[in-house]
Structures are given as C-alpha cells and as structure tokens.
Amino acid sequence: MNSKLKMCEPVAPSVSEDIQSSGSVCALGALPSLMQGEVWVCQVPKAVAVPHVALSVSEQRRFETMSHLGRRSEFVRGRSILRCILGQLMQCAAADVRIDVDARGRLKLPDIKDVSLSLSHAQGVILVAVGRVAAVGVDVVMPGPCPNLELSKRILTSNEYRTWSHLKSVEAQAVYVYRAWALKEALIKCVGGRVWDMKKWSLDIHLDGSTKMLECPAVGLNLGVRYWSGVDRRVCALASGLEMHQVNRYCVTRF
Numbered sequence: 193m194n195s196k197l198k199m200c201e202p203v204a205p206s207v208s209e210d211i212q213s214s215g216s217v218c219a220l221g222a223l224p225s226l227m228q229g230e231v232w233v234c235q236v237p238k239a240v241a242v243p244h245v246a247l248s249v250s251e252q253r254r255f256e257t258m259s260h261l262g263r264r265s266e267f268v269r270g271r272s273i274l275r276c277i278l279g280q281l282m283q284c285a286a287a288d289v290r291i292d293v294d295a296r297g298r299l300k301l302p303d304i305k306d307v308s309l310s311l312s313h314a315q316g317v318i319l320v321a322v323g324r325v326a327a328v329g330v331d332v333v334m335p336g337p338c339p340n341l342e343l344s345k346r347i348l349t350s351n352e353y354r355t356w357s358h359l360k361s362v363e364a365q366a367v368y369v370y371r372a373w374a375l376k377e378a379l380i381k382c383v384g385g386r387v388w389d390m391k392k393w394s395l396d397i398h399l400d401g402s403t404k405m406l407e408c409p410a411v412g413l414n415l416g417v418r419y420w421s422g423v424d425r426r427v428c429a430l431a432s433g434l435e436m437h438q439v440n441r442y443c444v445t446r447f
Contacts, residue, residue: 215233215235215440215441215442215443216440216441216442216443217442217443217445218442218443218444218445218446219444219445219446219447220276220277220280220444220446220447221280223277223280223281223442223444224440226281226307226322226323226324227324227438228306228324229324229325229437229438230323230324230325230437230438230439230440231321231322231323231324231325231328231430231432231438231439231440232277232320232321232322232323232440232441232442233319233320233321233330233428233430233439233440233441233442234273234277234319234320234321234322234441234442234443234444235317235318235319235320235332235422235428235441235442235443235444236273236317236318236319236320236443236444236445237317237443237445238315238316238317238318240444240445240446240447241447242269242272242273242276242447243272243276243286243447244268244272245271245272245275245276245286245287246287247268247271248290248291250293251267251271251291254267255267255268266313266316266318267313269313269318270311270313270318270320271291271311272286273318273320273444274289274291274299274309274311274320275287275289275291276447277320277322277444278291278301278309278322281307281322282303282304289301290302290303291309294384295384296383296384296385297384297385297386298310298327298329298381298382298383298384299311306324307322307323307324308321308322308323308324308325308326308327308328308432309321309322309323309328310328310329310330310378310381310382311330312330312331312332312377312378312381313332314332314333314334314426315334317332317334317426319331319332319428321430321432323432325432325433326433327382327383327415327431327432327433328382328430328431328432328433329377329378329379329380329381329382329383329430329431329432330378330381330428330429330430330431331373331374331375331377331378331381331428331429332374332426332427332428332429333370333373333374333377333426333427333428333429334425334426335366335367335370335425335426335427336366336370337366338362338366340366340369340370343369343373344356344365344369346387346390347369347372347373347376347387347390347391348369348372348391349391349393349394349407351394351406352372352394352395355368356368356369356372367425368397370427371397371419371427371429372395372397373390374419374427374428374429375393375395375397375403375417375419375429375431376390376393376395377390377429378417378429378430378431379393379408379415379417379431381431382415382431382432383415383431389409392407392408392409393405393407393408393409394406394407394408395417397419403417403418403419405417414433415431415432415433416431416432416433417429417430417431418430418439
C-alpha cells in the first residue's frame with residue numbers, strides 16, 4: 193500500500209455544522225493507508241448519503257429481530273459504511289467484505305487477521321474504528337439533559353459513584369455519567385463482554401479528555417482509553433491496546 197497521504201475533499205455546506213471536532217474532513221477515496229499501530233476513527237454525519245451494501249445472512253437474521261424502525265435503519269447504514277471503509281482499506285468492492293463476530297461478541301475480519309474493527313451509532317451518527325492493533329473498541333453517546341441515577345448505579349464503581357455524587361451541578365453529573373458509559377462501552381467492545389461487566393472497570397475521568405484506568409479485569413491486553421466531545425454534547429470514546437501509537441480521526445462526507 194502507498195503510505196502517502198492523499199488530499200482531502202472540501203466539506204459539503206449541508207453537513208458543516210455536524211463535523212466540528214470530528215477530525216479531518218475527506219471523501220472515502222481520500223483515506224490514506226493504514227499503518228501498523230495506527231487506528232482510524234471515521235465519523236459519518238447523518239446528512240451524508242451512503243451507498244447501500246447488502247447484509248450478510250447472519251446480519252439479516254439479526255436485523256429481523258429488531259422492532260424499532262430507527263434502530264433497523266442505523267444498523268443497515270452502519271454496516272454499509274463499515275464495508276465501504278473496509279473495502280477502501282482492502283482495495284476491494286464493499287460487497288465483497290466479509291464481517292464475522294467472534295465468541296466474545298466482537299466484530300472481526302476473517303480474511304485479514306491483523307486488522308481490528310468496531311462500530312457504534314447514535315441518533316443517525318455512525319462511528320467506525322479500524323486499526324492495525326490487537327483490539328479496538330469505539331462508542332458514541334448522545335447524553336441526556338439530566339444525570340441518569342439508574343444508569344449511574346448500574347455502571348459506576350463505588351469510587352466513581354462517590355466522585356459523581358460530589359459533583360456540584362446537574363450538568364456536570366450528566367456529563368460525567370455519559371462519558372463513563374461511552375468509555376466503558378468502548379472497553380467492552382474492545383475486549384468482549386456484556387453491559388453488566390461495566391463495574392469491573394474503574395476509571396479516573398478528566399475534563400481534558402484523558403482517562404486513567406485504576407482497575408480492570410484480566411483480559412490479556414494492556415489497554416488505553418480516551419474520549420472527545422462533539423456537537424450536541426456528543427461523547428465519542430476509543431479503547432485500544434497500548435501498542436497503538438497514532439489515532440487519526442476523519443469525518444467522511446462523500447462516498
């Protein structure tokens with residue numbers, strides 16, 4: 193693969209308000225080569241038209257279990273975007289990209305062993321992470337206006353809950369709990385697991401986007417996590433092995 197970075201295309205005005213803090217704006221064809229130890233985080237705003245790519249048989253079965261029309265639409269759109277991005281990486285047609293799920297519920301590529309991937313969507317925004325690292329997980333969350341007490345008790349450790357309860361404003365509490373949710377969801381997508389595993393991860397979350405891991409289950413990986421904020425108070429989180437030496441964020445506005 194050619195490691196030279198290609199020029200990015202100009203952003204369409206119709207999505208300009210949705211790409212703040214999303215990274216370099218580019219067309220799909222302008223994505224560079226993915227180097228060892230590098231992770232792409234690609235965000236696709238909901239206003240961007242995306243080619244439809246057919247679901248696999250297993251994905252179609254999962255789609256048929258969904259009753260919520262919005263969730264169905266995001267599922268199909270997310271898989272189409274993921275295949276388009278992977279097709280660009282693998283230099284093949286998006287329809288030819290095979291995606292499986294491993295025993296721990298993580299997405300994987302059966303045809304490329306050294307690439308990890310993760311996918312998240314919320315209210316029409318799609319976030320894809322692809323990396324030449326041992327594991328990667330990504331999540332995007334649209335926080336509610338008020339702190340969610342039930343969610344806080346379900347996902348926060350005792351130390352995190354103490355920090356959360358001592359915050360002086362309702363807004364600060366809401367921001368904290370949804371950042372914790374995004375970070376822990378990204379960790380679970382990275383190593384595998386379920387929502388009820390979130391209390392196994394204890395985090396020290398800082399306002400500058402850095403996060404220190406205080407306690408974690410034995411997963412056989414040295415992990416790092418980070419988060420950033422976008423428009424609409426959107427929280428994006430990334431978890432990956434510490435062999436990751438570079439994260440490049442892209443806002444893909446043309447397919």
